[in-house]
Amino acid sequence: TVSRPMGLRGKQQQGTSRIPSQFHKEERVAMKEALKGAIQIPTVSFSPKESNTTALAEFGEYIRKVFPTVFSTSCVQHEVVGEYSHLFTVQGLDPSLQPYMLLAHFDVVPASEEDWEVPPFSGLERDGFIYGRGTLDNKNSVMAILQALELLLIRNYIPRRSFFIALGHDEEVSGMNGAQKISALLQARGIQLAFLVDEGSFIVDGFIPSLKKPFAMISVSEKGAINLMLQVNMTPGHSSAPPKETSIGILAAAVSRLEQAPMPNMFGSGSLKTTLQHLANEFPFPTNLILSNLWLFQPLVSRMMERNYVTNAMVRTTIALTMFNAGVKVNVIPSTAQATMNIRIHPAQTVQEVLELVKNIVADDRVQFHVLSAFDSLPVSPSDDQALGYQLLHQTIRSVFPEVSVVTPGICIGNTDSRHFTNLTTGIYRFNPLYLQPQDFSSVHGINEKISVQAYETQVKFIFELIQNADTYQRPVSDLHEL
Ligand SMILES: CCCCCCCCCCCCCCCC(=O)N[C@@H](Cc1ccccc1)C(=O)O
Numbered sequence: 001t002v003s004r005p006m007g008l009r010g011k012q013q014q015g016t017s018r019i020p021s022q023f024h025k026e027e028r029v030a031m032k033e034a035l036k037g038a039i040q041i042p043t044v045s046f047s048p049k050e051s052n053t054t055a056l057a058e059f060g061e062y063i064r065k066v067f068p069t070v071f072s073t074s075c076v077q078h079e080v081v082g083e084y085s086h087l088f089t090v091q092g093l094d095p096s097l098q099p100y101m102l103l104a105h106f107d108v109v110p111a112s113e114e115d116w117e118v119p120p121f122s123g124l125e126r127d128g129f130i131y132g133r134g135t136l137d138n139k140n141s142v143m144a145i146l147q148a149l150e151l152l153l154i155r156n157y158i159p160r161r162s163f164f165i166a167l168g169h170d171e172e173v174s175g176m177n178g179a180q181k182i183s184a185l186l187q188a189r190g191i192q193l194a195f196l197v198d199e200g201s202f203i204v205d206g207f208i209p210s211l212k213k214p215f216a217m218i219s220v221s222e223k224g225a226i227n228l229m230l231q232v233n234m235t236p237g238h239s240s241a242p243p244k245e246t247s248i249g250i251l252a253a254a255v256s257r258l259e260q261a262p263m264p265n266m267f268g269s270g271s272l273k274t275t276l277q278h279l280a281n282e283f284p285f286p287t288n289l290i291l292s293n294l295w296l297f298q299p300l301v302s303r304m305m306e307r308n309y310v311t312n313a314m315v316r317t318t319i320a321l322t323m324f325n326a327g328v329k330v331n332v333i334p335s336t337a338q339a340t341m342n343i344r345i346h347p348a349q350t351v352q353e354v355l356e357l358v359k360n361i362v363a364d365d366r367v368q369f370h371v372l373s374a375f376d377s378l379p380v381s382p383s384d385d386q387a388l389g390y391q392l393l394h395q396t397i398r399s400v401f402p403e404v405s406v407v408t409p410g411i412c413i414g415n416t417d418s419r420h421f422t423n424l425t426t427g428i429y430r431f432n433p434l435y436l437q438p439q440d441f442s443s444v445h446g447i448n449e450k451i452s453v454q455a456y457e458t459q460v461k462f463i464f465e466l467i468q469n470a471d472t473y474q475r476p477v478s479d480l481h482e483l
């Protein structure tokens, strides 16, 4: 367990003085009201071709209204990209410092009114929590980033290091029109980023049984994915004289075989192993010893990880059957049956390897494979002493969340807009400065998504600190050792 400061040491902020992250009562009320207003705009992405464009446009008007200083300060340039996404360029004083990017998205997944305790687009405050779709994924980040910049600018802050704020409008349906276009635009301008911070991981609490303390997980990679459609075609006919096998039966047996035969456990070659080694001393006896001696206990630990759906997703490629279609009439045997699945690829495997494994499990030539889309897992970003982005996050976590004793690299089991930026940087970090418990995780894309007012204020504070920390001239520690 490393809890001492790593990486960035030495003098802070030569010249200008640091602006304390203290906000008065009126500012704190204004910031939570601004978030509520953002939740009330139903910026829903239904599919790559269908979104609430009226709401997306309204959101653009809304941020102009609630963050007037951001939009009127001369060191901040604003552009709309891909019709609804936003790119802010904040010009720093020192062009020799490589710029970085803060990334977030303001589209949300749909929410069915009836299931919620509080209407999902009401932004209602109840018992210290703000409820609504997007309070964790990901309007909290969108608003907190702009809010932190607004408050810094009001205090006459001018950054030393330039940075970009990119706010996507279609992350929930692939990010092709938002994040992808922003990335292409910056590439055309010859920009390279020192690092990028996006959503995708949290200060996680209660996901590993017997680990009582929360820890900060910064995701340094994310899983790949395949959308795969299996199809069986057989001769159609009259249901009164059925053949021995039908398209439905053949396909059902094939997908059942896939559910019965999970993909191999890759714990040994994955980053969850590193994560657990960082955490070893946080566990009570004997788990601390077990995790410190993975050379011996790896088989035991890898099986333990399979027991929970989230940690299971971190040790293997998963297959979720998500669509199943066949038949139109009760007395007609259909010719075609289709099953679509969403596969999430462990970083130790490739698209091709997984497709081979799936074919071998299905093992039936009558089942056709149609790959609808596929991409490999993302490259692993550095998390060593020299990794500026990782070390800045680590430093900021230590100061804003002093009670969190472990910060570790991890892997994101979902996909984020950050995957469109591999052309601009190798330092992609997915971290949302919020506590997340399993019940909060279920509310993301689920029901009763909510954020506490206090947690949101802390998120603003975190970004306020992170932006100032990024102004460091400090080179990573090991460079200093050489001096
Ligand atoms: C060691 C135990 C730690 C447990 C940590 C649990 C934290 C889990 C956090 C997971 C957050 C995932 C965020 C992913 C965002 C998301 O939902 N992305 C979506 C976006 C998407 C949609 C269409 C096509 C491509 C991508 C997705 O992955 O489906």
Ligand SMILES: [Zn+2]
Pocket (backbone or CB within 6 Å): 105, 137, 138, 171, 199
């Ligand atoms: Zn998201």
Ligand SMILES: [Zn+2]
Pocket (backbone or CB within 6 Å): 109, 137, 172, 445
């Ligand atoms: Zn999402």
